[in-house]
Amino acid sequence: MPQNRLLIQGYLAAAATLVMWTGFSLVSRMGGKSVLTGYDVYALRLLTASIVLLPFAGSLPAGAWRDRRLWTLAALGSLIYCILVYHGFKYAPAAHGAILLSGMQPFLISAVVWLIVGTRPGRLRSIGLILIGSGLVCAALPYFHDWSTETLFGDLLILLGSTSWAVYGVLATRWGYSPWILTRAVAFGPAFIYLPIYFLWLPKQIEAAPLSAILLQCIFQGIVATILAMLAYLKAISILGPERAAAFLALVPITTGILAVPLLDETLTVWLMSGLILVSLGSYIASRYGNATLRS
Helix, strand or coil: HHHHHHHHHHHHHHHHHHHHHHHHHHHHHHHHCCCHHHHHHHHHHHHHHHHHHHHHHHCCCCCCHCHHHHHHHHHHHHHHHHHHHHHHHHCCCCCHHHHHHCCCHHHHHHHHHHHHHHHCCHHHHHHHHHHHHHHHHHHHHHHHCCCCHHHHEEEEEHHHHHHHHHHHHHHHHHCCCCHHHHHHHHHHHHHHHHHHHHHHHHCCHHHHHHHHHHHHHHHHHHHHHHHHHHHHHHHHHHHHHHHHHHHHHHHHHHHHHHHHHHHHCCCCCHHHHHHHHHHHHHHHHHCCCCCCCCCC
């Protein structure tokens, strides 16, 4: 396939991921503001995804469930990530989550690449990262001037989840699994471990939640976030590399901040619009000059 056509596919996959990751922060915050617990939201995600993907379970490669690398990725990209993030959204607003999840990815992934591969960001990519960082600071200022202990706790959980996702993205590229194999593994593996524990021991509030809230989390978390967004993200990083994809997705905090105004009654400020310009410019520069080789 011609290189230009392949790059177009990569950026289209990244754009689709941008839309779905924006929705992830918004819908997850809606779940956090509802009576549903973080355990409930994750259970609904795994149940829905497992049912939808069940017809394809038998076509996983032989020995997939004995593959320690696949189990590691399932833990990093779903079990650890989701439990931390869904609980974080109980305390932190959508704008915080988007900043700490997608906005921090270029920095976290660059750090992981440096630690694993030993590749430092080049000069131009570093300039892009500085611009992204400046834009994220501008976007974050209106939200972080009045931290509460609960909000700080939620932010910490989401940041830890973001770190888990960065490691997942780098290892997924380095180990070379196809997006389709990873999507199924990240759905089925955690479901086998988590759902029995959830049904037997974890606190639940599903019975107190309205049907509309349950259906929203099932459809978005189980189908859009687990299957469609995972396929799009893995396709993007397989073509563009994790650094380029993460730089493009640094726009998620801005789109989330704007949409959170009508949907979640959060605030749009001049700082946020300034952040839009800086993050857009930084994403363009960093996405053009992120080229670490990760395959082992």
